[in-house]
Amino acid sequence: MPPTDHAASLPPTFNRLAWSNLAAQSAEQIALAAAPIVAVLLLGVGEGQTGLLQTALTLPFISRRWLMAGSEALRAAALAATLLLIWLNLLTLPLLALLGFVAVCGTVAYSVAAPALVPSLVSSPQLPAANARIELARTIAFASGPALGGVLVGWVGAAPAFGFAAALSVIAVVLLSGIYEPARSPAPRRHPLQEIKEGAAFVLHHPLLRPVFITQFIFNTASFLLLAVFVPYAVRHLGLSATGVGTTLAMYGVGMVVGALLATRVMRRLPFGTVIGLGPVTGFVAAAVMALTTVIATPLLAGLSFFLLGVGPILWVISTTTLRQSVTPPSLLGRVSAINIMSYGARPVGSALGAIVGGLYSAEACLYLAVAIFGAQALVILMSPAVSLARQPQMVGEPAKALRAC
Numbered sequence: 001m002p003p004t005d006h007a008a009s010l011p012p013t014f015n016r017l018a019w020s021n022l023a024a025q026s027a028e029q030i031a032l033a034a035a036p037i038v039a040v041l042l043l044g045v046g047e048g049q050t051g052l053l054q055t056a057l058t059l060p061f062i063s064r065r066w067l068m069a070g071s072e073a074l075r076a077a078a079l080a081a082t083l084l085l086i087w088l089n090l091l092t093l094p095l096l097a098l099l100g101f102v103a104v105c106g107t108v109a110y111s112v113a114a115p116a117l118v119p120s121l122v123s124s125p126q127l128p129a130a131n132a133r134i135e136l137a138r139t140i141a142f143a144s145g146p147a148l149g150g151v152l153v154g155w156v157g158a159a160p161a162f163g164f165a166a167a168l169s170v171i172a173v174v175l176l177s178g179i180y181e182p183a184r185s186p187a188p189r190r191h192p193l194q195e196i197k198e199g200a201a202f203v204l205h206h207p208l209l210r211p212v213f214i215t216q217f218i219f220n221t222a223s224f225l226l227l228a229v230f231v232p233y234a235v236r237h238l239g240l241s242a243t244g245v246g247t248t249l250a251m252y253g254v255g256m257v258v259g260a261l262l263a264t265r266v267m268r269r270l271p272f273g274t275v276i277g278l279g280p281v282t283g284f285v286a287a288a289v290m291a292l293t294t295v296i297a298t299p300l301l302a303g304l305s306f307f308l309l310g311v312g313p314i315l316w317v318i319s320t321t322t323l324r325q326s327v328t329p330p331s332l333l334g335r336v337s338a339i340n341i342m343s344y345g346a347r348p349v350g351s352a353l354g355a356i357v358g359g360l361y362s363a364e365a366c367l368y369l370a371v372a373i374f375g376a377q378a379l380v381i382l383m384s385p386a387v388s389l390a391r392q393p394q395m396v397g398e399p400a401k402a403l404r405a406c
Contacts (some may be wrong), residue, residue: 012120014130020175076169083162119325119333124395127325128267136260138252139314178378183217189257199335208327208393209336211384212320213343215280217379219316220346221353223309226290226370228354230302233363238299243248251303255310261405273389279316280378281309287374291367326393 036180078099085099097247203209234240234248267275286308293301328336358366381387 007329010122010126010130014118014133016175017121017134018116020172022228047315073169073173076166076173077164079162080137083166086162119330119395124326124392126368127322128318128392129264131321131325132260132263133265134268135314135318135321137258139256139260145157199332199339200327202332203336203339206327208323208384208386208389211386212276212323212379213340215377215384216316216340216380217346218373218380219280219283219313220343221350221368222287222373222377223356224347224350225357225366225373226287226350228351229358229363229366230290234299234302237296238293238302238365244299248299248303248306250309250387251306255307255312255345256314258307259314260318263315266315267322269321271390272319272323272392273314273380273387275319276389277378277381277387279312279314279319280381281375282312282315284371284374284378286312287367291371292365302321322392323389326395327398 082095082099083089085095115214118130119127203213230249231245234245238244240248266278270278286305289301289308290305293305324336324340325333353369354366357369
């Protein structure tokens with residue numbers, strides 16, 4: 001990367017995308033936080049029913065500008081419908097779950113399209129800074145959105161909370177409408193399964209993207225295995241109160257913010273492949289630090305572990321997103337981004353593994369297993385050609401050339 005800081009010279013059209021992303025992500029997080037609070041306080045439901053509600057709100061995570069604007073408008077409409085039902089005193093748990101599901105479907109479409117749009121708005125050397133800006137917005141939303149959603153419901157009520165989230169979605173749509181996207185050649189309409197097959201084939205046959213996908217899948221498994229057992233382990237073994245558990249988990253968000261703020265400088269000073277390797281290695285170190293609490297029972301180590309889990313993965317997301325955008329032909333980028341999001345399917349696998357191993361053995365056994373799994377994902381990426389990249393690859397051409405090279 002050249003020594004100049006490209007973040008300061010990002011074009012205005014990209015800045016509209018960045019602000020739209022911040023508004024959209026914030027709307028999502030506020031609504032996700034407000035929904036279960038409304039379910040308990042307004043509808044009087046119990047723990048089992050709120051668990052089903054959260055399942056509905058996260059289930060979807062299995063021209064691009066218009067797709068993003070349309071999906072965000074869908075979320076705004078779902079949030080506005082929730083607001084109207086609250087005002088009319090007609091809201092029920094099934095309706096809340098259904099509207100929440102529709103809203104998150106919009107989130108998924110937006111998340112798939114955004115990485116495919118960025119390379120058409122900025123130059124290749126600006127991609128790391130642009131991706132860092134996008135991730136910083138997402139991190140801020142994840143760190144502050146749930147707290148803001150809870151405060152809004154507690155202070156001004158359920159309706160204003162959903163109204164505020166809907167307003168943010170509308171702002172995101174307005175910002176997207178002002179983005180100029182370079183014209184693309186029209187693509188023939190094909191069956192969605194064929195589109196998915198092409199995206200998966202490109203990722204799984206690409207020498208750089210295949211180990212990235214495998215690493216990310218294993219990382220998600222290990223991280224959600226750790227998260228599945230941390231709360232009961234922290235209360236029982238570390239003696240933490242509810243506030244202490246929340247403070248410790250908050251270190252994850254702190255690490256994400258720090259990592260996003262430092263990402264551009266880190267990527268400018270270290271070889272590109274080294275930055276790619278930092279995330280998985282940091283994840284392994286974080287898991288080892290958490291396992292160390294079985295011997296030295298201090299919440300300080302647990303907090304450090306979550307901080308590392310925040311710092312490393314943000315650098316990983318920014319660097320691997322830049323890699324994907326650089327080596328994927330523009331016409332395939334949306335499909336490749338969708339395949340990347342499919343790696344989130346490992347999250348319930350990790351949670352189920354935690355339930356099984358924790359139930360049969362102990363939380364401590366889960367922590368040791370997490371170290372082993374984090375070690376496996378670090379080995380996968382360290383043995384791949386991705387970590388040998390001295391610099392960000394040049395942008396590739398269209399699919400015919402790219403697929404012949406795979």
